[in-house]
Amino acid sequence: MSQWIPMLTHVVEAISIIAIVSMLVQSLIYTVQLLFAGLALKNRPPTTRVAQLWQRYVDVAPPISIIAPAYNEEATIVESVNALLALHYPEYEVLVVNDGSRDRTLEVLQQAFEVVPVERYHDLPVEHAPIRGLYASPKFPRLLVIDKENGGGKADAMNAGISLTRSPLFCVIDADTLLEPDALIRVVRPFIEEPQETVGVGGTIRIANGCTVDHGRIVDVRLPRNFLALVQIVEYLRAFLMGRLGLSQMGCVLIVSGAFGLFKRTTAVEVGGFSHNTVGEDMEMVVKMHRLMRDRGQPYRITYIAEPVSWTEAPENLRDLGNQRARWQRGTLEVFFKHKDMLLNPKYGRIGMYAMTTVFIVDVVGPLFETLGLIIIPLFWALGMLSAPYLLALTAVAFIFGVFLSTATLILEEIELRRFPKARHLAIIAFVAVLENFGYRQLCSFWRLRGWWEFLRKKKSWGAMSRKGFQSS
């Protein structure tokens, strides 16, 4: 037995080193993104007032269809649709897709907006479950309700919206997304400035928990009392203001969130719309677009801009949050393995060489090594089998670097968006940014590992999330 102990110790040390190196490499990747995010911030155009934007864009802004999938949303759908119908944009329509809801979503829409059955000649360019009926009302000419059979996921509902849209651009949102009134006129900018090249644009998504909502608008930004919601605020800031802003500056955006993204319809149709066989359909849409445009050798642009802001409700309990994170992980893995031939493939330029490599390191092998390290290092150290001061020191670097990144992201938030009205909010967020490293990050690693397991088991379902609803004024 005793001769096994040194060997086991070496193995444990090796695993620990791999885990820590993985964390450090990830930190390096984040540093690069942070630097590029800073550069993007330096080069950003001025934040123009809506009145001026309107004046500038009113004659040239292309029509947009907003696709809002709704599944069992009877409680909130009227408020959401009213908010969508009151956005500031010259020419747009709202396509509400009732995805075979089991509740009274359709009836509620019929009553509230007096929509009646109508005909609309439409194409079927992308795959989705059959449409049962279309509803509209002369009182709300911008609104079209699409009633369809449930297709088993958001992708199916969004595809039905794509089939019905007659606008060159479509905007996808979640049923619980609240768009700021000027979100559309801000997010369309790249389509106006570079109309030939731009095929997709994403905006910022923020957590609405704790905020006061009135008629589908955020009227008072506050922090939630729930710790999980708080920590997600930090995560979202990091993901958008550091991750996507940096990747956008590098020309490497791989995700335009399905909760708020604007796409060119023709390109979306060419790639077959949103895929059904993945829960990462929003990421896959973008990867497919990259692939198509690069295969054709056609110049294109998929970008992220920070100013257009939308708000969403974050899960407030461990079960829902865990399910969400496992699903995100599963979605990323599905997309990665589906397009693994792009990895380090020079044909796909920076997408293959950098963006896909980043996904591989951070999302594919990252959770495996992280979790392994998290379990093995403390366990064997406690058992006295691991006397490794270096490991502890490197672990500390990795942890503190996480705090450093969060604080750096807060700088970006303060410069770019400044949506938190009070200094106290900032102090709380800053404190949470430190706190998340002790327990929450480790929990996330576990959830991501669970996502891996679900991926291997080929799980396809989304899983339900209980929603608390927005806090009305």
Place this chain on the structure above:
Amino acid sequence: MKVLNSIWFTSLFMAMVSVGILLLLVFLRLFSTFIVRRRARRRKDVVRLFLGDEPSASAGQARYSKDLITAVSMEMIQMVRGEEKERFVNRARLLGVDKHLRGRLRLGGPRARLESAEALGAFHDETTFERLRVALDDSSPDVRLAAALSLAAAHQAPDVAHVVERLRLGTEEDSLLVVSLFRSIAEDRPEQIRNLIEDPAVEPLVKAAAVEALAGTGDYTLVPSISALAVAADSNDPTLPRYLRALAALGHPAAAEAVVDGLQRDNVNVLIAAARTAGTIGLTDCAPRLAELLEHENWWLRFRAGEALLRLGPVARETLMQKAVDGSPRAQEAALAILAEQGGPR
């Protein structure tokens, strides 16, 4: 041991930097909250000064920052139109806003230059025009375009060929705002925009923007030129559908030749644009061809063809109804759905 210490030192350093940043951010926010409140109070004063009897630069600048006076003035100017706007612009001049903006356009960073180039569009005087003309050579394409738009809005844009060259239109710049720019210039000098259309050396994208800009003016004399361009364009030229759409906007039957020609092309985008134009202009002679296109495999083309037939009057509508009865399944579906959508019989 040295390496180990360095690693711990790195951690400690990053931790201290992080804590420092966090404290600094909170402190700056507290400070900026104070500044914002003070600014809000001062803003009210500046609004009063702006709307008061006789604002003067010396009175304003003695107490308030130039940036604040400029921001408030521009907000006020953007809120009004007509004579009121002129009055506000004059008040802003008295407060030295135009001078401040010109200075920022010359020496500011890219964001400040862009803001200034846009804002200076409200000030119509030779010094400002001169500054904006210089900005047409700015290193930032956004600033160049903003300066051109401001000059055009003030009816002071330089010669169009000059604008095309300085803004690198069609090569580096293809913003949709170029259409707005040409539209503004066309209000005074439509012939210059017209020359762009007729000049074979001009980039197709610039030509298409010029055509779209002119289409909005309703100048029917342009129809032969645009038609000629459309007829001469290759089927795969991406600007051809834009020419056809411009002809639709002009809505003159003299475009018939280009539309008929477009309806015979083999590019589906051209066919779609031609079908739409045929309906908009009301070219009844195109009805048989539109009926044929109802059989086409492309959905958009079937939709535009059906929509056009509906617009062409009773005879064409009759053709559409006939297709609903004896067309191919695809044409039947299109005809039925389009008739139903427009409230016609099924």
